[in-house]
Amino acid sequence: xxxxxxxxxxxxxxxxxxxxxxxxxxxxxxxxxxxxxxxxxxxxxxxxxxxxxxxxxxxxxxxxxxxxxxxxxxxxxxxxxxxxxxxxxxxxxxxxxxxxxxxxxxxxxxxxxxxxxxxxxxxxx
Amino acid sequence: xxxxxxxxxxxxxxxxxxxxxxxxxxxxxxxxxxxxxxxxxxxxxxxxxxxxxxxxxxxxxxxxxxxxxxxxxxxxxxxxxxxxxxxxxxxxxxxxxxxxxxxxxxxxxxxxxxxxxxxxxxxxxxxxxxxxxxxxxxxxxxxxxxxxxxxxxxxxxxxxxxxxxxxxxxxxxxxxxxxxxxxxxxxxxxxxxxxxxxxxxxxxxxxx
Numbered sequence: 001x002x003x004x005x006x007x008x009x010x011x012x013x014x015x016x017x018x019x020x021x022x023x024x025x026x027x028x029x030x031x032x033x034x035x036x037x038x039x040x041x042x043x044x045x046x047x048x049x050x051x052x053x054x055x056x057x058x059x060x061x062x063x064x065x066x067x068x069x070x071x072x073x074x075x076x077x078x079x080x081x082x083x084x085x086x087x088x089x090x091x092x093x094x095x096x097x098x099x100x101x102x103x104x105x106x107x108x109x110x111x112x113x114x115x116x117x118x119x120x121x122x123x124x125x
Numbered sequence: 126x127x128x129x130x131x132x133x134x135x136x137x138x139x140x141x142x143x144x145x146x147x148x149x150x151x152x153x154x155x156x157x158x159x160x161x162x163x164x165x166x167x168x169x170x171x172x173x174x175x176x177x178x179x180x181x182x183x184x185x186x187x188x189x190x191x192x193x194x195x196x197x198x199x200x201x202x203x204x205x206x207x208x209x210x211x212x213x214x215x216x217x218x219x220x221x222x223x224x225x226x227x228x229x230x231x232x233x234x235x236x237x238x239x240x241x242x243x244x245x246x247x248x249x250x251x252x253x254x255x256x257x258x259x260x261x262x263x264x265x266x267x268x269x270x271x272x273x274x275x276x277x278x279x280x281x282x283x284x285x286x287x288x289x290x291x292x293x294x295x296x297x298x299x300x301x302x303x304x305x306x307x308x309x310x311x312x313x314x315x316x317x318x319x320x321x322x323x324x325x326x327x328x329x330x331x332x333x
Binding site: 121 | 154157158161162165166167169170174183186187190191194238240243244245246249250251252253257258260261262266267270271274285286289290310313314317318320321324325328329
């Protein structure tokens with residue numbers, strides 16, 4: 001097994017779905033390949049909880065590219081996290097849509113407020 | 126999706142901004158009036174979001190204009206006049222909110238997601254209704270989102286308003302709140318998670 005084969009088998013490896021012979025081949029590759037072993041370790045560490053903790057950075061585009069790619073691999077394996085990320089993005093969008101006032105719809109500044117500021121300013125220039 | 130900024134009235138170009146500032150510095154009464162008419166609505170909208178009471182919001186904006194006009198000599202033109210005044214209004218509203226705060230802050234922990242020991246979601250997240258994706262919110266959903274934001278503890282509600290509605294950067298949120306950038310980021314993120322939780326049972330079709 002080479003790195004490319006391992007990449008394809010990673011999901012099944014993590015989910016313990018590999019046939020014994022394939023699993024042995026993967027283990028043999030892992031023993032010899034530091035970068036695949038590291039990827040596997042990072043995937044194991046990136047639980048739903050970890051993904052949620054750094055979700056703001058993922059959504060706002062602040063994650064380093066290697067971290068982002070591990071997150072995306074997690075998402076490819078985890079439908080509940082896909083729904084969570086989707087609803088987190090929707091939450092931000094809904095907040096904006098519910099509270100953001102498009103400028104065109106903003107009322108004019110109340111006349112009393114305008115006068116109050118101008119009067120107070122002229123009293124204390 | 127269009128940016129909310131796109132629909133706002135165009136701010137004066139940098140040259141016009143400089144001319145207006147020069148007139149303010151010279152004490153031109155008409156210039157003060159123009160600045161209030163031009164910037165007041167957006168400043169008032171921000172103050173209203175932070176403060177529940179209309180009178181408090183107006184007072185905060187009045188304070189902001191007076192404070193801005195008093196320090197106009199120090200305005201260097203490093204940012205737009207409108208941006209500068211908007212930040213002053215947010216600051217005035219936050220100071221008023223702190224002064225008004227009576228009851229101790231509620232906990233947010235009960236609104237945050239929970240995980241099993243091995244790091245999985247305790248409650249499996251479910252797909253939200255398509256209503257959440259519609260570009261124009263139905264009135265019922267708009268009311269629900271507004272009421273849910275109101276339910277957030279002030280510390281978190283304000284962080285969410287500054288980041289997601291006023292569209293400040295994390296650094297700017299930190300500066301306005303007087304906390305570290307990391308603390309500001311955590312507040313914004315927790316506020317979004319809590320708001321998500323409050324909306325979830327309405328949008329995921331789970332009764333409760």
